[in-house]
Amino acid sequence: MTxxxxxxxxxxxxxxxxxxxxxxxxxxxxxxxILLPVGFAAGALTDVIHPDKLMGENFSPLVSLAVAVIxxxxxxxxxxxxxxxxxxxxxxxxxxxxVLVTFVGVGLLAPVMLDMPLRVGAMLGMILVxxxxxxxxxxxxxxxxxxxxxxxxxxxxxxTDPIGGIxxxxxxxxxxxxxxxxxxxxxxxxxxxxxxxxxxxxxxxxAAVLWWTLRTLRLGETLGxxxxxxxxxxxxxxxxxxxxxxxxIAAIVTGLAxxxxxxxxxxxxxxxFETLVQLIIGLLFVSISSTVTPSxxxxxxxxxxxxxxxxxxxxxxxxxxxxxxxxGLTRGERAFIGWMAPRGIVAAATASAFSASLVARxxxxxxxxxxxxxxxxxxxxxxxxxxxAPVARRLGVVKPSGTRILLVGGEPWVVDMGRALxxxxxxVLMWAGxxxxxxxxxDAGIQLARGDLxxxxxxxxxxxEGVTAVFLATDDDDxxxxxxxxxxxxxxxxxxxxxPPHESHGVVAPYTGGAILxxxxxxxxxxxxxxxxxxxxxxxxxxxxxxxxxxxLFVVRANHRxxxxxxxxxxxxxxxxxxxxxxxxxxxx
Numbered sequence: 199m200t201x202x203x204x205x206x207x208x209x210x211x212x213x214x215x216x217x218x219x220x221x222x223x224x225x226x227x228x229x230x231x232i233l234l235p236v237g238f239a240a241g242a243l244t245d246v247i248h249p250d251k252l253m254g255e256n257f258s259p260l261v262s263l264a265v266a267v268i269x270x271x272x273x274x275x276x277x278x279x280x281x282x283x284x285x286x287x288x289x290x291x292x293x294x295x296x297v298l299v300t301f302v303g304v305g306l307l308a309p310v311m312l313d314m315p316l317r318v319g320a321m322l323g324m325i326l327v328x329x330x331x332x333x334x335x336x337x338x339x340x341x342x343x344x345x346x347x348x349x350x351x352x353x354x355x356x357x358t359d360p361i362g363g364i365x366x367x368x369x370x371x372x373x374x375x376x377x378x379x380x381x382x383x384x385x386x387x388x389x390x391x392x393x394x395x396x397x398x399x400x401x402x403x404x405a406a407v408l409w410w411t412l413r414t415l416r417l418g419e420t421l422g423x424x425x426x427x428x429x430x431x432x433x434x435x436x437x438x439x440x441x442x443x444x445x446x447i448a449a450i451v452t453g454l455a456x457x458x459x460x461x462x463x464x465x466x467x468x469x470x471f472e473t474l475v476q477l478i479i480g481l482l483f484v485s486i487s488s489t490v491t492p493s494x495x496x497x498x499x500x501x502x503x504x505x506x507x508x509x510x511x512x513x514x515x516x517x518x519x520x521x522x523x524x525x526g527l528t529r530g531e532r533a534f535i536g537w538m539a540p541r542g543i544v545a546a547a548t549a550s551a552f553s554a555s556l557v558a559r560x561x562x563x564x565x566x567x568x569x570x571x572x573x574x575x576x577x578x579x580x581x582x583x584x585x586x587a588p589v590a591r592r593l594g595v596v597k598p599s600g601t602r603i604l605l606v607g608g609e610p611w612v613v614d615m616g617r618a619l620x621x622x623x624x625x626v627l628m629w630a631g632x633x634x635x636x637x638x639x640x641d642a643g644i645q646l647a648r649g650d651l652x653x654x655x656x657x658x659x660x661x662x663e664g665v666t667a668v669f670l671a672t673d674d675d676d677x678x679x680x681x682x683x684x685x686x687x688x689x690x691x692x693x694x695x696x697x698p699p700h701e702s703h704g705v706v707a708p709y710t711g712g713a714i715l716x717x718x719x720x721x722x723x724x725x726x727x728x729x730x731x732x733x734x735x736x737x738x739x740x741x742x743x744x745x746x747x748x749x750x751l752f753v754v755r756a757n758h759r760x761x762x763x764x765x766x767x768x769x770x771x772x773x774x775x776x777x778x779x780x781x782x783x784x785x786x787x
Contacts, residue, residue, distance in 0.1 A: 199251055207246035214240055214247075215480025228336045230542070230579045233483040234572070241488025249485040250554075257485070258551045259438070264478045265363075265547050266434035266449035267427065271475045272331040272356045273453020281353060284526055285346065289353045291521035292535075296358065297365065299517050300327045300509070307508065311501040312570065314563030317373045321556070322567050324369045325549050326509070326541060326574060328362035329355040332479050333542035333579055341586045343595045347531050351538055359544040360446035364393045367443040370552045373561065397444040400437035401451020404429050408456055423470050426456075446544075479543060486546045487572060494569040502573040509574070510581065514539040530593035537589050540578040545571055603627065603760065604647065604689075606681070607671035608635020611729035613642050615671075615751075615778075618735035620644060622754045622776050627665070630672075666691040667760060669715065675699070675722065694762060697721035716751055717765040720780075728780065736779040740771030748781030 199207070218236045222229040240247050249257040281289065304323030309316050334355035338348050368389055411417055411425040430452060434445030456462050518536030525532075549571035556564035590596045605616045608630030616639070620626045628639045629647040639646050668689050670678040675698035682695045697714040699721055716725070736748065744750070753761045756774035763769050771777055 199246070203246050204252060207248075207252045210240070210244075211247050211252075211481055211484055212477075215477065215484045218484070219476060219480050226340070228333065228340075228579055228583050229480065230333060230483060230575070231583055233480055234487045234576050234579075237484035237487030238490055238572075240484065241490065242492055247485065247488050249489065258554070259435075261482060261486075261547045261551065262438055262443070262445060263431050263434055264482055265359075265544055266445050267430055267478060268332060268475055268543060269356070269359055269446055270426075270430045270449040270453040271471060272359075273450040274457045275331075276353060276356060276454055276457065278454070278458045281349070285349055285353070288350055288522055288525050288527070289357070292350070292354045292517065293358055293361065295517045295521045296354070296539075297327045297361065299520075300513055301365075303508070303513050304505070307505060308570075311505055312498060312563075312566055313501075314566055315561075318556070318561060318563040318567065321366070321369055321373060321552060321564075322570060324362065324366045325545055325552065325567065325571055327365070328359050328544045328548070329539055329541060331356045331359075331542075333540040334538065337538070337540065337582055337586055340583075341590045342597045343534060343590050344531070344597055346527075347534060347595055350535060355542075356450065360397070360450050363443045363446045363544060363548060364397070366548045366552060368393070370555070371442070373556065393441050393444050394447065396437055396441045397447020398451055400433045400444065400448030401455060404433035404448060404452035405455035405459065407433070408452065409459075409462070413461060420470075426471065427474070482543055482547065486550050489550065490569050490572045494565065495573065498566050498570050499573065502570045503577070505570070506574055506577045509539070510578065528594075530595050534590055534593050534595045538582060538586065540582045541571070541575045542579075546575060602666050604629065604665045604668045605671065606630070606669065606678075607673070608632060608638055609671075609673055609726060610638070611726055612671045613638050613644070614729070615735055616644050617642050618737055618778055619752070619760070622737045622752075622778060623758050624754065624760055665689050667762075668693040669762070670695040671715075671722070673722070673726075678722075694764065696725065697765075699723050713762075713764050713766070715762055715764060716749070717763065720749060720751075725780070728782075732782055733780055734783045736781060736783075737776055738779065740775040740777050741773060744777075744779065745781055748779040750777050751780055752778040754778065 214236050215233065218232040219229045222232045225232075237247075245251060253260065301320070301323040304326050305316070305320040308314060308319035308322050312319070312322075314322075331352060334351055338351060343351075407429045408426060411429070412422055417425055430449055433448050433452060436445075437448040438445040515533075515536035519532055522532045522535060527535075549568045553564055553567035553571075556567070587596075602625040603616075603619060605612065605619070605626060605628045608628075613628070613635075616626050616628050627645050627647050630636050630639060636646060666689070668682075668685055668691075670681050670693070672678055678695040679698070682693050685693045692713060694713045694715045696716070697718060697720070735751075736745070737754075740753065750763055750769070750771075752763065753769045753771050754776040755761065755772070761767075761769050
């Protein structure tokens with residue numbers, strides 16, 4: 199290829215990867231549904247984006263390093279404090295049963311259905327055991343299942359990728375060196391153990407390097423992000439040099455260590471790193487799918503569709519129901535787990551690498567691995583993307599669409615406001631620091647958050663699962679202001695604070711931005727004073743006349759979505775809505 203062809207190919211790959219993800223976001227569908235057909239079509243129409251022509255033999259190691267970055271980012275989202283008790287037990291069983299049943303099932307069926315040797319069927323079976331956070335995460339964000347189900351599926355999808363990658367490498371070497379499937383021998387099990395040890399050591403080295411760069415050197419956000427990227431790539435490459443595919447284990451262990459070791463304080467939102475990961479995902483899928491030709495798909499299309507049907511309708515439900523037996527999950531939760539096993543980037547990457555190597559060695563039937571994997575990825579992502587939401591609703595595992603509020607504060611007027619919001623049909627969770635305030639919340643019958651919740655919420659690396667809005671209403675204006683800044687990005691929705699007095703001389707409160715509840719006239723001390731003077735909270739239909747001398751504080755939409763009145767956001771109630779008012783209750787004559 200000429201220099202112009204290379205420039206055109208690289209530019210076209212980036213444009214297609216980015217454009218596909220933009221289009222997918224506008225259509226509200228997983229990006230893979232757009233990326234894979236676009237890459238396939240581009241590869242069929244032009245030669246300039248084919249990775250084997252753009253990068254030649256360098257493409258496979260670049261894919262390995264790119265997947266390591268993706269898995270490191272996924273590891274940053276895995277908080278071990280959420281993997282406790284039954285959840286850990288379920289995830290472990292899903293990993294064991296999923297790997298074994300999928301490998302054995304596909305390994306035995308593929309030779310019959312796709313007319314390939316048993317050793318190639320075993321290779322395909324090991325490739326298809328992986329799932330992946332890059333596919334599962336966006337689907338769950340769209341479906342919004344219960345937190346318990348989401349945690350199980352995210353942990354399973356993230357951990358199965360490096361396990362599947364290492365086992366795939368072992369199967370590949372067994373086939374390439376002996377031309378038979380001998381992975382059940384003790385020698386191969388020992389090799390798997392060695393690979394795990396190498397990956398774990400690499401992960402610990404990566405965590406130590408990042409501790410030194412992020413904690414000791416105190417690098418800022420930009421240099422800190424570059425240090426993370428360099429560390430992950432360096433450690434992953436070093437492990438892969440020692441043993442193939444152990445870099446994936448090292449990457450995810452590094453991510454787990456960074457997010458779970460106290461002192462790192464990684465922010466929950468990492469805009470640059472998240473942007474980089476999105477770009478990598480797009481580039482990989484466009485590049486890999488461009489290597490699949492129409493002529494390679496036609497011979498395997500019908501048998502591959504039959505294999506996909508077995509994977510979706512038999513293998514995954516069998517794995518899910520066996521792994522979740524006596525787990526305490528409801529029948530609907532178990533069924534939804536059995537209806538969620540899309541394949542993603544690691545399956546595509548390993549299929550591309552192993553298939554090309556086996557074809558180069560002259561292994562019969564190896565050329566079918568990549569097109570079959572491509573069809574499995576497209577079909578499973580499309581199927582689950584179209585059906586996951588209605589299936590979740592039918593099974594009753596969708597998280598309620600209304601607002602779940604974390605109300606921070608324990609003064610009498612705050613507790614009474616929480617009681618009013620709960621009477622409006624909202625899910626209210628309260629937190630307070632003092633014992634008498636916590637007792638006041640308990641006496642009001644409102645759910646009390648655990649004592650360390652706010653410390654967790656203000657940790658830059660934390661995420662408050664299930665909380666869609668936070669209202670900060672303590673009697674310390676500086677605390678409210680600081681907490682509103684710290685919690686931004688740690689909650690699925692907005693963070694509000696009651697306004698400080700206009701003449702406040704606080705250290706922080708008068709100078710921070712953020713949404714101020716109820717506008718400039720109803721600041722904290724005014725609310726407390728009016729409550730002490732006899733004002734009370736009133737919940738009534740929006741269509742009812744508003745009593746005199748009452749202020750509108752909240753509008754509760756018909757779907758139980760809460761919209762507070764703020765200084766910059768006046769709210770117009772609609773038919774079917776309710777309003778929460780504050781006003782003086784007339785004394786009986």
